[in-house]
Amino acid sequence: MRVPPGRPTIRSRQVAGELRRLRKQAGFTTGQVGAQLGLSQAKVSRVETGSSGLRVNDVAAMLGLYRVPEPRQAEILDLVRRAAEPDxxxxxxxxxxxxxxxxxxxxxxxxxxxxxxxxxxxxxxxxxxxxxxxxxxxxxxxxxxxxxxxxxxxxxxxxxxxxxxxxxxxxxxxxxxxxxxxxxxxxxxxxxxxxxxxxxxxxxxxxxxxxxxxxxxxxxxxxxxxxxxxxxxxxxxxxxxxxxxxxxxxxxxxxxxxxxxxxxxxxxxxxxxxxxxxxxxxxxx
The missing domain is CATH 3.30.870.10 (Endonuclease Chain A)
Known part of the structure; x- marks a missing residue:
């Protein structure tokens, strides 16, 4: 499932900011994340700024790399699935x-x-x-x-x-x-x-x-x-x-x-x- 890019919604913006915070907390650079997950550094940066559409699989892979606890992973992935909804x-x-x-x-x-x-x-x-x-x-x-x-x-x-x-x-x-x-x-x-x-x-x-x-x-x-x-x-x-x-x-x-x-x-x-x-x-x- 992929949420298309476009005008960012509050959920996509929240996910982007949280992914950036979690990456820094885990001690990774965007380049290191890209190398680990087979993504370009530019792609990781676009996801973290909300300028790229969110893919559930990509976000799940990032959360796994950052060793985010499963309950919190579930909350963030739910936001991704519902990212296109307003309010x-x-x-x-x-x-x-x-x-x-x-x-x-x-x-x-x-x-x-x-x-x-x-x-x-x-x-x-x-x-x-x-x-x-x-x-x-x-x-x-x-x-x-x-x-x-x-x-x-x-x-x-x-x-x-x-x-x-x-x-x-x-x-x-x-x-x-x-x-x-x-x-x-x-x-x-x-x-x-x-x-x-x-x-x-x-x-x-x-x-x-x-x-x-x-x-x-x-x-x-x-x-x-x-x-x-x-x-x-x-x-x-x-x-x-x-x-x-x-x-x-x-x-x-x-x-x-x-x-x-x-x-x-x-x-x-x-x-x-x-x-x-x-x-x-x-x-x-």
């Missing part, structure tokens, strides 16, 4: 950090991130205390301390991209209510607001507040993250109670981009947003 739904379980790893992978490759969150400060900008309280209080079932520790660590792992040498530009639209809900109590909220004031000092980060006076707008419909890449098509990520959804369909991406633009039109400029956040931080102590 990607991930069902949540209590092992949510594994689900977030996919999001971390895509965020690490992005050159621009644009988000909309009307009701809660997004995970990429949360403090550890705020994240713990938010995860604990919004979970559908009680979580143990060890589960909470793992979830908080996974959420904070996303934030490494904000401090790397070439970070993506980040433009977050936050509803005013997201800055007022006392998640974890006034002290935790105040710490979160002060953290936002620190984050916006980074030249690549913009945080703008959508005031309550803006009235109804598309951002009230649900949170989403629009990820843009250097060469590959953009993706949209949305997260719900039981599943996450990655969208790469042109129409879906265009709809979310248009929604983000409409919300941005109603948001305060960054300077006014910073003053509002600072005022709320002072009020909460």
């Amino acid at each position: 990607w739904v991930q069902v949540h379980g209590r092992g949510l950090p594994e689900q977030w790893q996919t999001l971390i992978d895509w965020e690490s490759k992005a050159v621009a991130l644009r988000s909309n969150h009307a009701w809660l400060v997004p995970g990429l900008l949360q403090t550890a205390d705020f994240a713990r309280a938010a995860l604990r209080d919004t979970a559908p079932a009680a979580l143990s301390e060890s589960e909470l520790d793992a979830l908080v660590a996974a959420r904070l792992a996303r934030q490494a991209i904000l401090s790397r040498d070439s970070p993506p530009t980040v433009h977050a639209l936050l509803g005013e209510m997201a800055l007022k809900v006392p998640v974890g109590g006034p002290g935790v909220l105040a710490g979160q607001l002060r953290h936002l004031l620190e984050v916006v000092r980074k030249p690549h980060v913009v945080v703008r507040v959508v005031p309550l006076s803006a009235g109804a707008h598309p951002g009230l419909d649900g949170a989403f993250l629009l990820m843009e890449f250097h060469r590959d098509p953009p993706l949209v990520y949305t997260e719900h109670r039981t599943k996450s959804l990655f969208l790469d369909d042109d129409a879906a991406v265009a709809a979310h981009r248009a929604a983000w633009d409409r919300v941005a039109e109603r948001a305060l400029p960054q300077a006014e947003s910073v003053r509002l956040i600072a005022d709320l931080a002072d009020r909460n102590g």
